Amino acid sequence: MFIDTHAHLFFSNFDSDLEQVIENALNAGVTKIIVPGTSIETSNQSISLADKFECIYSTVGIHPHDTAAWTPDLIYELEKLTKHPKVVGVGEIGLDYYYDFSPKEKQIAAFKEQIALALEKDLPVIIHNRDANEDVMEIIADYDGRGLRGQFHCFAGSIKDAGYLAEKGYYISFPGNVTFVKAENLRNVLKSVNIKNLLLETDSPFMTPVPHRGKRNEPAYLPLIAEKIAEVHNLSIEEVAKATSENSYNLFGIREKSDNLTYTYRIGNNLYINVTNRCNADCVFCDRKGEAVIRGYNLKMKKSEEPEASEYIKEIGDPSKYDEIVFCGYGEPTIRWEVVKKISRFVKNNGGRTRINTDGHGSVINKRDITPEMKELIDTVSISLNSTDPKQYAKLMRVDPKMHAEMIDFAKRSKKYAEVVMSIVGLSEVDTQKAKKFVTEEVGVNFRQREYF
Ligand code: SF4
Ligand SMILES: [Zn+2]
Ligand SMILES: [Zn+2]
Incomplete structure (x- = not known):
């Protein structure tokens, strides 16, 4: 099916009928939509849309039109936004000398600093270029060989530029202007770009x-x-859909829901390990028993399908390529503690970092204090606090209220062997401030509010 990589659905002319617009898209076979931000405000709006609609993904960035008030501090704002799990890129960014709403120097500074952010976060960029071809191409050439990935949206450059960008692995896209009767030139450029x-x-x-x-x-x-x-390239529309969806997956990491079970999956520069679908808890907000799909990856795994450590190790390859190897998925990883340890040993022996996302019930599950076994194997333990109140905790997770104390004890013991982070999902009934105080002052570990998992 089709992926629309560029739709500014936060524009006010969608206010009255956005739900209908999304439904129209789905009915037309457009199953994923990327909404690029153009300012801090619209980047936040785009993230809200991604939270609200499953089919929407977000990118965050300051458009050249909005760079008149650019200051380097804005990078910190953007950096924070990139942490949202549905933010898949930095954009749209670039240069626009046609309208000239912002001084050139500001535009160039904002463009370069946002490219640096994308490189740091290993995210692709979405580039807007209008009447600024020379400068854009020169800046892009400066990044040659530095791992920059991206899309040149609403492409209006020459066949030569398109050839150069394609050779460097960039992606190019053309919106509706390519269908205009008089757009023969644009179609010639389109023809020159491989699908x-x-x-x-x-x-x-x-x-x-x-x-x-x-x-x-x-x-x-x-x-x-x-x-x-399809017409210009002499392909079927199905072939265009398939190839461009695959390209969207390669660039942004989003894809159609797969029926194939996923053992390891990449988000940003982390590799996630789907250890098990089993859990001792049954959280009210968890989709473990439902579809168990994250970013199109199917994590639904039967006990009989759980792979051995060696299979995961094969898929990991060189762990030092990643920021972290994360034991996660829809299930409690400490249920397969021996497998987690084997994989971790491999990761640590080969220069990687490990993190385990857990409910903190591992010692109860394994009927012994497992925290000393984390020594030199697990770098970070991320524990879901869910609530500071044992009763609410028990209700949310559908476990015995005494598990709250077990989890706190687990966190305190883990401190000796690993960095400990306790987190809560942003549920409205949970008092975030109270949770933060409790975690940092009483348990004495780091606190994080997380969106999904
Ligand atoms: S602890 Fe995690 S995996 Fe288990 S039910 Fe809760 S959210 Fe799902
Ligand atoms: Zn745009
Ligand atoms: Zn644009």
């Missing part, structure tokens, strides 16, 4: 394709652009 380097985008609410020109654009019109690409 392996193309993405689909609408640039909604702008650039409405024929025959809806003049109306507000929306993601449901994406197949019209895919059709034009």
